[in-house]
Amino acid sequence: MTLEAGYDVVVIGGGPAGSTAATCLARAGRRVVLFEREPFPRLHVGESLLPANLPLLDRIGVHPAIVERGFQVKYGATFSDQESQLEHTFYFARNKPWPYYAYQVPRAEFDTVLLDHARKQGVDVRQPATVETITLDGTGVTVSAEEHGQAVTLRARFLIDASGRDGFFASRLGRREAIPNLGKVALFAHFRGAERAPGRDEGNIRIHLFEDGWFWWIPFAGDTTSVGCVLHARTARGRGGPVEELFDEMVHRCRRVALGLGGAERITPVKRVANFSYVNRPRVGDRFLCVGDAIAFVDPIFSGGVYIAMQSAELAAEAVLPALADGRFEAARFASYERAVWRGIAPFFRMIHKYYEPAFLELFLKPRNYFGMEDAVLSVLAGGAFHRMPWRMWCGLELLFLLARVNVWVRRRAGLPVESRLEW
Ligand SMILES: Cc1cc2nc3c(=O)[nH]c(=O)nc-3n(C[C@H](O)[C@H](O)[C@H](O)COP(=O)(O)OP(=O)(O)OC[C@H]3O[C@@H](n4cnc5c(N)ncnc54)[C@H](O)[C@@H]3O)c2cc1C
Known part of the structure; x- marks a missing residue:
């Protein structure tokens, strides 16, 4: 067994969240080591990206490599309901802080491009290598892993858990709360x-x-x-x-x-x-934080997972860099990171729960742009919730939720079903 020292940050997991966090930190000159359990390419669920993901690919410098792959371009999302026979296609809007398209990506290929990019930025990628234990103390974190059948132990100043649905930290040192009725x-x-x-x-x-x-x-x-x-x-x-x-x-x-x-x-x-819908705790602590699916995952209906993973990772790097510069890593300084991530995830959570209610679905599939309602829905579908939401858009969303409540009453009077399909 060898004890390696001198890393600023150790990252568990080489999915979109781990690669992005490691890339951002390495591009800022930090020494980063990343452990990924699986040899790539490997099949993974979660293949439809959102437009808001594209500026992020630009910011971390990987967009040209993605374009080179020639992934299928996606201009919109078509929703249909067999029972009501309603159908609507949402096309992503122009003149937004994100483009009017995204990509459909086989994850075996996409994740490989991201991880190779991290390597090129100077990240020390260990693969296939599985982190087995971590110990946090006052001066850093000790990580024990198995790499090509060899035991490896190393020290770093900070830990990022990007282990996806495994939720390394939550499953060993915290807890996972399943979200009832979702993610069956x-x-x-x-x-x-x-x-x-x-x-x-x-x-x-x-x-x-x-x-x-x-x-x-x-x-x-x-x-x-x-x-x-x-x-x-x-x-x-x-x-x-x-x-x-x-x-x-x-x-x-x-x-x-x-x-x-x-x-x-x-x-x-x-x-x-x-059982893929859960919320993990804790998400931040002294000398660690979680990103991507290691924080939470709700439901894939609006294809937000990869974007949330990469966006949370970029925000995490922005929180960790000043901590590394100051040499102070107490949990309190990562609280604003945690709040920013929840602010971005919350509109997805709300729309996902509503989506399974027939009264909301009916309005969703027959959208009207009164007071910017359709525009607001489109922005959430594009991943815009991590951006500051203009008041008009916020009002449009609230109006939609209000109309959905009125529609429950209308449907009940007409003898139509109102029960959320989540109860099914
Ligand atoms: C049914 C379903 C459909 C989905 N559809 C979509 C979609 O269309 N669009 C979308 O954007 N998202 C979708 N998602 C969500 C998407 O799959 C995830 O949100 C996304 O992969 C999260 O990225 P991540 O980097 O956090 O985790 P992951 O991509 O899961 O990466 C985590 C990595 O950590 C590694 N790891 C775990 N433990 C260890 C360890 N101890 N040591 C070393 N490595 C470790 C794993 O091998 C893995 O490669 C879907 C999810 C589900 C369940």
Whole structure:
């Protein structure tokens, strides 16, 4: 075993959050070591980016490498509901602090580009290498890891937990609170030869709601499409047997997906993720903080995960750099980081919960731009919540939520269902 010293920051995890935090710190001249358990490229769920992600890719200097890959461009998001037969496509708006498009990215490729970029910025990337224990004390953090079968121990002044849903810190030294009713089970796979929309709509993410949950449909450049379903508890409960069988049954029940996959061939096994909605604690402390999914994850319906991961990582680096310069690392100085992250995540949380209420969904799928309502929704869908929200937009969102409450009453009087689908 070797004891290596002299690092400013150690990062656990080489997903979008870990790569971004490490890149920002290394570009500011800090000595950073990053541990990633998996050899890359590796399959990962979470393939649809938001427009607000693109300026961030510019800021960390990786955008040219991303453009070079020729990822599928996404100009909008199409939502449809099988029950009401309502459908609407939101196109990202122009003249915003972010572009009017984003990318659809196979994560095996995207995460590799980000981690390679971190390496090029001077980050000492250990991979495959698994962090096993951490010990925080008054002068730093000791990390023990296994790297290529060898035990490694090193010291750094600060720790960033970017371990994703594993939540390294929360699972060993804190706690994870599941969010009731959300994030039950997701099944997903990649297909070749699935239906393609014509023209600019080709790259749109499509979200199809049906009785048992909802499907995502993410077209990649070339001929591959990612298709996945998030199921309500009552559908998933007590269902044993092969995941392929359940997935095929769900495809069969969702007409739009069944039609689109008519001539397609599945080219990956069906993967399953369960219980993926939670909030972790603590998120900051003396000499550590968490970024990305290691903080929380709610629901993928608005494709916010990768952006939140990278944006929280950039904010984290901005909080850690002055701490390294001052040599002071008490938890209190990271409180404003934690607040900034929650401010960005909160509108997603609120819209996600509302989305499952028929009264809100009806308005969402028939949007009107009264008092900037549609503009406000579009901004949240683009990832704009981390930016200061203009008052007009804030009012537009509040108005939408108010109208949704009125619509509950209208629907109840008309004898239509009002129960949140989260209870299903
Ligand atoms: C069903 C589903 C669909 C989704 N769809 C979307 C979508 O369309 N768009 C979107 O933006 N987001 C989506 N997401 C969310 C997205 O997957 C995550 O938000 C995103 O990957 C978070 O990035 P991260 O860097 O925090 O974590 P991760 O990407 O999970 O990276 C964490 C890394 O840490 C490594 N690690 C863990 N423990 C250790 C250890 N002890 N030592 C060393 N390394 C370790 C892991 O190997 C992993 O590579 C979806 C999520 C789910 C569940």
